[in-house]
Amino acid sequence: MIKKIGQCNSLQVLKDAKLSRTSQRVAVLDMLINAERPLTVIQIFRNINFHQKIHKVTIYRILSSFVAKDIARGIPTDEGINYYEMACRHNPVHAHFYCKSCKKMFCLDPATSSRAIELFADLNGFKIEALSLNITGVCSNCNKGGSL
Numbered sequence: 639m640i641k642k643i644g645q646c647n648s649l650q651v652l653k654d655a656k657l658s659r660t661s662q663r664v665a666v667l668d669m670l671i672n673a674e675r676p677l678t679v680i681q682i683f684r685n686i687n688f689h690q691k692i693h694k695v696t697i698y699r700i701l702s703s704f705v706a707k708d709i710a711r712g713i714p715t716d717e718g719i720n721y722y723e724m725a726c727r728h729n730p731v732h733a734h735f736y737c738k739s740c741k742k743m744f745c746l747d748p749a750t751s752s753r754a755i756e757l758f759a760d761l762n763g764f765k766i767e768a769l770s771l772n773i774t775g776v777c778s779n780c781n782k783g784g785s786l
């Protein structure tokens with residue numbers, strides 16, 4: 639599991655992406671930068687509303703603009719929920735594991751993706767442009783001893 643958090647400066651990220659620094663954008667971005675795991679809109683909404691009032695729709699819109707600007711990436715689940723994480727150089731593309739039981743999205747080591755790319759490396763004429771590898775299952779914590 640990788641866990642590189644809090645390395646980007648939200649104001650600098652917004653400046654580089656040429657997005658204006660609204661307090662709401664900064665709040666959402668700070669949450670993504672400091673998150674240990676990818677977050678859902680609901681998780682961001684609950685946390686931010688503790689400090690300042692912000693509409694769920696606004697959070698959706700902010701996240702979409704972040705994805706469009708390559709600041710963040712969305713990770714879909716079978717259950718139709720999207721998780722979001724930083725797409726910065728501290729967080730290169732990697733595979734994810736989604737636990738159906740506790741609804742947590744885990745980031746897997748980037749090597750998981752490189753290995754998948756290596757499988758194609760020998761096939762002449764194929765050029766990989768994007769790779770997403772999302773695994774669904776039950777995490778080690780939820781899998782322990784079959785408790786309720």
Ligand SMILES: [Zn+2]
Nearest residue numbers: 645646726728
């Ligand atoms: Zn970063």
Ligand SMILES: [Zn+2]
Nearest residue numbers: 737740777780
């Ligand atoms: Zn779990």
Ligand SMILES: [Zn+2]
Nearest residue numbers: 676723744745
């Ligand atoms: Zn991740």
